[in-house]
Amino acid sequence: MRLTDPMKRLNVSLLIVAFVLSLFTGRLVQIQGVKSEEYAARALAQRMDEIGLLAERGTITDVNGAPLAMTQDAFGIFADPTQIKPSRREEIAGRLADALGLDPGKVLAGLSAPDTQYVELAHRVPAQRAELVASLGFRGIGAVPQSRRVYPADAVASNLIGFVNADGVGGEGLEFQYDKLLRGTDGWQRVERGGGGQRIPMGGGRIKKPVAGQGLRLTIDQDVQWKAEDLIAAAVEDHAADWGTAVVMTPGQRLLAMASAPTYDPNHYAEADPAALANPVVQAPFEPGSTGKIVTAAALLDKGLVTPEQPFTVPYRIRRADREFHDSEFHGTERLTFAGIIARSSNVGTILAGEPLSDKDLHGYLRAFGFAEPTGVNLPGETAGRLKEPQDWNGTDRYPISFGQAISVSSLQMAGVYATIANGGVRVTPSVIAGTYDSRGGFVPAAAPASRRVVAPDTARRLTTMMEAVVNQGTAKAARLGGYRVAGKTGTANRYDPEKKNKDGTRGGYAGYTGMFAGFAPADDPKVVVQIVLQNPRKGYYGGTVAAPVFRELLNFSLRTLKVPPTGTPAPIMKLTAD
Numbered sequence: 001m002r003l004t005d006p007m008k009r010l011n012v013s014l015l016i017v018a019f020v021l022s023l024f025t026g027r028l029v030q031i032q033g034v035k036s037e038e039y040a041a042r043a044l045a046q047r048m049d050e051i052g053l054l055a056e057r058g059t060i061t062d063v064n065g066a067p068l069a070m071t072q073d074a075f076g077i078f079a080d081p082t083q084i085k086p087s088r089r090e091e092i093a094g095r096l097a098d099a100l101g102l103d104p105g106k107v108l109a110g111l112s113a114p115d116t117q118y119v120e121l122a123h124r125v126p127a128q129r130a131e132l133v134a135s136l137g138f139r140g141i142g143a144v145p146q147s148r149r150v151y152p153a154d155a156v157a158s159n160l161i162g163f164v165n166a167d168g169v170g171g172e173g174l175e176f177q178y179d180k181l182l183r184g185t186d187g188w189q190r191v192e193r194g195g196g197g198q199r200i201p202m203g204g205g206r207i208k209k210p211v212a213g214q215g216l217r218l219t220i221d222q223d224v225q226w227k228a229e230d231l232i233a234a235a236v237e238d239h240a241a242d243w244g245t246a247v248v249m250t251p252g253q254r255l256l257a258m259a260s261a262p263t264y265d266p267n268h269y270a271e272a273d274p275a276a277l278a279n280p281v282v283q284a285p286f287e288p289g290s291t292g293k294i295v296t297a298a299a300l301l302d303k304g305l306v307t308p309e310q311p312f313t314v315p316y317r318i319r320r321a322d323r324e325f326h327d328s329e330f331h332g333t334e335r336l337t338f339a340g341i342i343a344r345s346s347n348v349g350t351i352l353a354g355e356p357l358s359d360k361d362l363h364g365y366l367r368a369f370g371f372a373e374p375t376g377v378n379l380p381g382e383t384a385g386r387l388k389e390p391q392d393w394n395g396t397d398r399y400p401i402s403f404g405q406a407i408s409v410s411s412l413q414m415a416g417v418y419a420t421i422a423n424g425g426v427r428v429t430p431s432v433i434a435g436t437y438d439s440r441g442g443f444v445p446a447a448a449p450a451s452r453r454v455v456a457p458d459t460a461r462r463l464t465t466m467m468e469a470v471v472n473q474g475t476a477k478a479a480r481l482g483g484y485r486v487a488g489k490t491g492t493a494n495r496y497d498p499e500k501k502n503k504d505g506t507r508g509g510y511a512g513y514t515g516m517f518a519g520f521a522p523a524d525d526p527k528v529v530v531q532i533v534l535q536n537p538r539k540g541y542y543g544g545t546v547a548a549p550v551f552r553e554l555l556n557f558s559l560r561t562l563k564v565p566p567t568g569t570p571a572p573i574m575k576l577t578a579d
Helices: 006-034 036-046 086-100 104-111 127-136 173-177 179-183 222-238 266-271 289-302 338-343 347-354 359-368 398-402 411-422 457-473 548-561
Strands: 048-053 067-079 119-126 141-150 187-193 199-201 215-218 243-249 255-261 311-314 317-320 323-326 334-337 426-428 433-437 443-445 451-453 487-501 507-521 528-535
Touching (some): 119 127, 119 141, 127 141, 173 179, 222 243, 222 528, 243 411, 255 548, 289 359, 289 457, 289 507, 311 338, 311 347, 317 347, 323 398, 334 338, 338 347, 338 457, 347 398, 411 426, 411 457, 411 487, 411 528, 457 487, 487 548, 507 548
Antiparallel strands (some): 187 199, 243 255, 243 528, 317 323, 507 528
16 A cells, blocks of 8 residues: 555554654663662673682791791782773883892783783782872772781791791791691682772672681790701801701600701792702701611610620621621721720721620611601601611611611701600600690690600619710810719711712712710700701811800700709710720
């Protein structure tokens, strides 16, 4: 039908307009009513971020509560590139780089990132620097709360404690081993971005609060630890050694100090020599040399195979099977008591006295004292040392093993041998954790460590008297300490070097020495055990020369710090020769 009548054409046009308007009206109703919540949610989602809320990491303190590792408030600095004019990016990048100590090129790359409204420029920035960034007033630059790990005592106990890396994860030591306990559980919060890129926290329960980590209280005494580090660092430098360790513990193996050199400052761990990050007290094996003779002596006394006064004819050298063994310094044939053999640290005498001891029994006592197994202290990278099973010994292995060669131990293992003797023959699992702090700061003591008897109390007593003779009458006069009875033993071992180049093109062999001293005081009522190890000292190497003086100074400081009164009785004089 043709619409020729003007009025009819007008009526149809009005109908079409009305229909179109009805469509728009329906859509408007749909937007404003039926689907308004959905569209509002979509718009909000485009302006909303979810940010992580980091849990506060637990504090690590010494035995007296002095903080060794703690968490401070810090901020993450972020950028919204969509809010930053391209013409200002280089200027802003330069100013931010100066304020944050960053590479301007990396900051510029972050400010120029496409298709994103959030780029984190810096992690764990101290509050002062974050305030400086805020004062610049740049649109599109903001901050979110974070935290940073600090070590108030700087390098003190760093090889034990470790550090926290840039990702907030423990990198070495206790920070690594107890990372899960210390770090707690992170939370999150949803925030809305304002027109200027600023973040507006949202209400309505859109937050999961973080759960703070637990803290650790150590058995370490910060003052004793500091002194141990100071002395061992000086000894390493004075004697041009590769490294050194100093261990201080109670007879019950509660560690008061675990020191090593070289060391590092965990506040600046990224600048440290990677080799300095390790903890050689538990990670570096060495042959114990004459300090290991004490285990052979303990086995012989405990089995009733020898007495301290028993005489032996001791030449400078002897041959057993296809090998010749000799003492460290030439001497004519001597008549020594067993106490004299230990006091003068005779390898030949130890071989002769130890011959009644079976391979099985020698191995059994070494294992009972803790050789060839981790100590149980629960520190990362701990070495078990090396001790072959008796069936794998060749015809002469037992002889160097009896005087501390052809086996390896850690500093903590060897210190534990002397602690066991000081503890009346009872070996206790070493501990460095006194307990934990809960979220409210309450202290929860650690469970009592396991213990077991290794030798009889009388064996430990007689061996202690023999070690007093080492200090007062033998090779360790440099370890004497006025006012206190001291028991101890020197050690000078050939150093095994796996990298030594041999003439036949092979690698591995003995080169250099390890100088050691271990002992305790007061000998009649032991309170403190100290062990010193210097690996590959090039300016002197005998344990009585390089290690005993360090032992004496550290023992003296430890006893006085713990307020241990001087000994009230004189040390006994033992018969060292049979003439």
